[in-house]
Amino acid sequence: MITDIANKIYMHQKNGLEMDKITIEYPELNVNNAYEIQRLSIEQAIKNGDPLIGWKMGLTSIAKQKSVNVDEPIYGRLTKSMELEENQLSMEGSIHPRVEPEIAFMINKPLFGQDITAKDVWDATEYIVPALEVIDSRYKNFSFTLTDVVADNASSSKFIVGKQVNSPTYTSWDQIKVELYKNGVKVQSGVSSDVLDHPVESVVKLVKMLSKNGEQIDPGMIILTGGITEAVHVEDGDIIEAHFEGIEKVSLQVKK
Numbered sequence: 001m002i003t004d005i006a007n008k009i010y011m012h013q014k015n016g017l018e019m020d021k022i023t024i025e026y027p028e029l030n031v032n033n034a035y036e037i038q039r040l041s042i043e044q045a046i047k048n049g050d051p052l053i054g055w056k057m058g059l060t061s062i063a064k065q066k067s068v069n070v071d072e073p074i075y076g077r078l079t080k081s082m083e084l085e086e087n088q089l090s091m092e093g094s095i096h097p098r099v100e101p102e103i104a105f106m107i108n109k110p111l112f113g114q115d116i117t118a119k120d121v122w123d124a125t126e127y128i129v130p131a132l133e134v135i136d137s138r139y140k141n142f143s144f145t146l147t148d149v150v151a152d153n154a155s156s157s158k159f160i161v162g163k164q165v166n167s168p169t170y171t172s173w174d175q176i177k178v179e180l181y182k183n184g185v186k187v188q189s190g191v192s193s194d195v196l197d198h199p200v201e202s203v204v205k206l207v208k209m210l211s212k213n214g215e216q217i218d219p220g221m222i223i224l225t226g227g228i229t230e231a232v233h234v235e236d237g238d239i240i241e242a243h244f245e246g247i248e249k250v251s252l253q254v255k256k
């Protein structure tokens with residue numbers, strides 16, 4: 001059953017097709033089952049030539065938790081095809097995409113185990129870079145339970161990182177003010193401490209959650225620490241620009 005659900009979700013992710021929440025047909029599924037479904041579905045992607053390049057945390061800010069009505073952090077898997085090389089998002093293959101500003105960590109040492117601390121994460125951080133994540137739940141109306149969203153790889157779709165890489169000691173990474181503009185109008189704002197008080201804590205939490213499932217962060221992996229603000233809906237023609245104060249601006253143009 002788990003394998004069948006994983007295969008179904010993989011097909012919907014690959015083809016950008018919406019589906020009913022899996023908990024409608026399988027109300028008995030729990031969050032552990034959902035992480036197994038996530039692992040198996042992304043294993044399909046990996047087998048088809050799309051390697052794992054990192055992990056993402058989700059629902060690490062109150063703004064995000066409230067917007068989807070799920071009140072605990074989750075993680076998802078990032079594969080190569082999710083990373084946009086250009087600041088352009090094609091609506092082709094998208095369902096109902098939303099964009100959110102995040103802080104990303106590039107990791108250069110293995111990170112694992114329940115005893116992980118923020119110091120361990122800093123020691124293993126190659127650089128930090130701002131990012132925009134595009135989430136696109138495969139579920140109708142972008143509506144789901146915790147179990148559903150975990151199984152659907154935490155709504156992962158695409159992401160783009162900024163052009164400048166920053167030393168971990170460059171600034172206080174919990175003090176980055178972010179403003180999100182859609183077609184020149186400010187639609188969201190927040191500060192990076194909205195993510196678990198400090199984005200580094202999101203990486204710490206990720207490592208602990210991964211270690212429960214026998215997983216770890218490998219050197220060379222990128223970690224998205226979670227949306228600082230609510231995500232904004234986008235459609236063809238929209239231009240999104242995130243101003244990360246004192247760092248850089250990251251933009252995304254949405255096309256047919």
Ligand code: OOG
Nearest residue numbers: 058059064154155226227
């Ligand atoms: C779940 C994914 C959340 C974040 O950064 O909080 C996420 C969702 O909102 O659909 O990526």
Ligand code: MG
Nearest residue numbers: 058133226227
């Ligand atoms: Mg996100």
